[in-house]
Amino acid sequence: MNLAPGVRCVATTRRDNAFLLDGDDGYTLVDVGWASAPRRIEDELGSLGDIRRIVLTHAHPDHVKGAAELVARTGARLFIHEADAPWLAAGRVPSAGRSGVAGRLLDRIPLLHWAPVTADVLLRDGDRVEGAGGLRVIHTPGHTPGHIALHYAPGNTVLVGDAVFNRGAGLSTGPAALAADPAQRPSSLARLPRDVAAVGLAHGDALRGEDLARYHALLERMKTEPPVNGSP
Numbered sequence: 596m597n598l599a600p601g602v603r604c605v606a607t608t609r610r611d612n613a614f615l616l617d618g619d620d621g622y623t624l625v626d627v628g629w630a631s632a633p634r635r636i637e638d639e640l641g642s643l644g645d646i647r648r649i650v651l652t653h654a655h656p657d658h659v660k661g662a663a664e665l666v667a668r669t670g671a672r673l674f675i676h677e678a679d680a681p682w683l684a685a686g687r688v689p690s691a692g693r694s695g696v697a698g699r700l701l702d703r704i705p706l707l708h709w710a711p712v713t714a715d716v717l718l719r720d721g722d723r724v725e726g727a728g729g730l731r732v733i734h735t736p737g738h739t740p741g742h743i744a745l746h747y748a749p750g751n752t753v754l755v756g757d758a759v760f761n762r763g764a765g766l767s768t769g770p771a772a773l774a775a776d777p778a779q780r781p782s783s784l785a786r787l788p789r790d791v792a793a794v795g796l797a798h799g800d801a802l803r804g805e806d807l808a809r810y811h812a813l814l815e816r817m818k819t820e821p822p823v824n825g826s827p
């Protein structure tokens with residue numbers, strides 16, 4: 596689905612999304628998905644050959660498990676925030692990587708580990724992803740220490756990763772137990788651009804047109820969110 600000019604949303608499962616952005620010399624893929632995701636992306640594009648860059652919003656298995664295969668098959672350069680790079684290289688979320696017991700138990704399941712992979716480029720807040728046609732990094736810690744959102748200027752689209760979920764009852768910041776430091780999430784949401792043409796989410800339908808009012812309402816609501824103590 597074309598979400599905005601230069602932005603294509605690829606459903607890698609029924610609920611999970613990756614994004615393909617037009618760049619100077621080919622595509623930039625934002626997030627990969629589970630191990631089956633490379634095949635879904637190949638089906639969408641007809642070939643993986645034009646993927647030049649892969650930018651990961653954070654190092655959780657549902658975003659990175661297909662990364663090693665995709666890097667091997669495309670030779671694409673791999674980008675992640677410097678604070679999540681050690682997790683990516685370790686092939687799992689570390690034992691202290693979630694605030695709640697439920698999250699920490701999840702990370703012991705072998706199915707939620709991935710083939711370790713080393714990023715080519717470590718990102719920081721405010722960086723522009725070279726060659727990606729105007730892609731800016733917004734550090735949004737909380738869900739993970741190195742979680743990032745990305746603003747793509749040509750389509751005035753923000754890709755929020757797991758900073759915002761669109762499922763169940765509506766928009767939310769997701770379960771606190773699965774986040775590394777839930778108390779950081781309100782201030783991270785305050786850093787997201789408000790006046791955008793579209794919002795791409797890793798989980799759930801994208802937002803544009805009238806649906807953007809729900810995004811604006813969430814940003815407002817988070818300004819007054821009481822502090823979270825980190826317990827599930």
Ligand SMILES: [Zn+2]
Nearest residue numbers: 653655738757
């Ligand atoms: Zn996540």
Ligand SMILES: [Zn+2]
Nearest residue numbers: 655657757797
């Ligand atoms: Zn996720």
